[in-house]
Amino acid sequence: MVETCSGFDLESFVDGECTAEDAAGIRRHLAECAVCSASVDELETLDRLLRETMTAEVAPRDLRQRVLAQVENCLAPPSRAPLSVGRRGFAFAAFGALAASAVVFTVGPRLLAWRESRHQIVSTLISDFETFLFAERVLDFTASEVAGAVDWYGSKLDFQLPAFPVEPGGNRLIGGRLCWLFGRRLASLSFEGTDGALALYVMSADGLALPENQAGLDVSVHRKGRFTNVVWRQGDLAIGLVGDGPSGRVEQVAQILLNSMG
Amino acid sequence: MNDFNDERGREFERVVAEQLDGLYRAALRLLGNASDAEDAVQECCARACNGLRKLKSDDAIKPWLFRILRNVCIDRLRWQSRVRLVSTDEADFAAGPDDCRAVNTPEQLCIGAALGRLVDEGMRGLPFEQRAVVIFVLVEGFTYAEAAEALQVPVGTVRSRLSRARAHLRQVISSRDKAVERAGTPRLSRLLG
Ligand SMILES: [Zn+2]
Numbered sequence: 001m002v003e004t005c006s007g008f009d010l011e012s013f014v015d016g017e018c019t020a021e022d023a024a025g026i027r028r029h030l031a032e033c034a035v036c037s038a039s040v041d042e043l044e045t046l047d048r049l050l051r052e053t054m055t056a057e058v059a060p061r062d063l064r065q066r067v068l069a070q071v072e073n074c075l076a077p078p079s080r081a082p083l084s085v086g087r088r089g090f091a092f093a094a095f096g097a098l099a100a101s102a103v104v105f106t107v108g109p110r111l112l113a114w115r116e117s118r119h120q121i122v123s124t125l126i127s128d129f130e131t132f133l134f135a136e137r138v139l140d141f142t143a144s145e146v147a148g149a150v151d152w153y154g155s156k157l158d159f160q161l162p163a164f165p166v167e168p169g170g171n172r173l174i175g176g177r178l179c180w181l182f183g184r185r186l187a188s189l190s191f192e193g194t195d196g197a198l199a200l201y202v203m204s205a206d207g208l209a210l211p212e213n214q215a216g217l218d219v220s221v222h223r224k225g226r227f228t229n230v231v232w233r234q235g236d237l238a239i240g241l242v243g244d245g246p247s248g249r250v251e252q253v254a255q256i257l258l259n260s261m262g
Numbered sequence: 263m264n265d266f267n268d269e270r271g272r273e274f275e276r277v278v279a280e281q282l283d284g285l286y287r288a289a290l291r292l293l294g295n296a297s298d299a300e301d302a303v304q305e306c307c308a309r310a311c312n313g314l315r316k317l318k319s320d321d322a323i324k325p326w327l328f329r330i331l332r333n334v335c336i337d338r339l340r341w342q343s344r345v346r347l348v349s350t351d352e353a354d355f356a357a358g359p360d361d362c363r364a365v366n367t368p369e370q371l372c373i374g375a376a377l378g379r380l381v382d383e384g385m386r387g388l389p390f391e392q393r394a395v396v397i398f399v400l401v402e403g404f405t406y407a408e409a410a411e412a413l414q415v416p417v418g419t420v421r422s423r424l425s426r427a428r429a430h431l432r433q434v435i436s437s438r439d440k441a442v443e444r445a446g447t448p449r450l451s452r453l454l455g
Binding site for chain 2: 012
């Protein structure tokens with residue numbers, strides 16, 4: 001506590017949190033008490049130092065742009081039918097053959113530094129995935145079979161969801177969500193594995209900037225914190241696979257998907 | 263729904279744009295590094311966007327936004343404590359240039375940088391919740407009531423945390439300040455006074 005004569009709350013006074021009556025009393029006291037007066041000076045000096053030092057920091061410009069774009073996007077959602085949550089019991093359909101195909105990965109992924117990447121598809125998909133995990137959001141539907149997922153999306157998407165393995169790299173399909181990002185509808189399929197969660201985002205590539213690739217490579221791998229996002233183009237579709245846990249694992253699953261979805 | 267989009271939505275957008283620096287600064291101080299701070303601000307705004315419809319029409323957006331930020335930071339620290347240590351990159355704090363030769367009024371800026379480092383040190387020595395009170399009240403200008411709302415604690419708790427935090431900061435800064443004085447540099451209070 002600040003050194004003070006008789007229970008004057010000088011901190012509240014300095015913070016402007018006293019009643020007018022108390023403030024007037026303290027002001028009268030300060031006029032005749034050098035000790036309290038010095039305490040108030042010291043408090044104000046400390047506060048000014050803290051304020052001046054800490055307000056020198058401003059948000060990076062690209063963060064500002066990202067956030068404002070995100071807010072704008074979020075405030076203008078698509079007109080869509082309300083989603084039913086937690087639908088269960090889809091008819092079984094076998095897609096096992098695809099899962100089993102462990103084709104050799106022939107396209108070397110290019111690792112891009114996060115800071116260099118200005119592509120929304122890289123950062124936004126990671127943010128969405130991270131928020132989904134942190135907020136413990138529910139899936140729009142649950143499905144353990146590919147057919148169930150394809151069924152659920154049905155006409156909700158403006159593209160045909162390609163077939164995909166039900167358990168790529170040992171990661172189990174658990175369901176999915178319909179997202180609205182980059183001004184378009186996306187399918188976001190959730191997988192669960194022993195090493196963490198994965199989300200496969202599938203969307204139309206129309207007008208979407210994908211990370212530039214050099215030397216004819218068409219897959220890029222981005223790491224940010226504990227998240228990895230592997231982005232590629234598949235025909236008219238843009239695809240991002242985001243996962244937490246070891247980066248090598250996400251890349252491995254991406255390879256399986258890339259080979260089987262093509 | 264249309265009313266919401268037109269008015270509340272636009273107000274939300276305005277508050278976010280206005281408070282973005284403050285949110286970033288707070289995240290930087292609460293998490294200790296710029297890259298986590300950026301992520302936290304983005305996640306905070308995403309959560310806020312998604313929860314905006316649940317906010318009552320007369321609830322103030324600013325304290326609510328900082329409350330979400332605080333929760334995001336706590337989640338992140340909890341997660342990091344499970345997977346890795348929180349790294350603190352000193353270079354991420356824009357406390358002032360260390361290289362005095364690079365600026366016009368070297369002496370002043372050097373002293374500024376030294377004080378900035380003292381503030382960093384003092385802030386890092388504070389528990390998370392006290393740091394949050396200092397940022398909200400002293401840096402971002404929240405009233406006690408707004409800070410209480412943002413931190414989900416009674417006003418009395420804000421008052422006592424702030425008092426403890428000030429005592430700690432004053433101690434860190436004035437002990438070093440005396441050392442600076444002995445080294446022939448004018449004292450903090452005179453510099454700023
Ligand atoms: Zn007195």
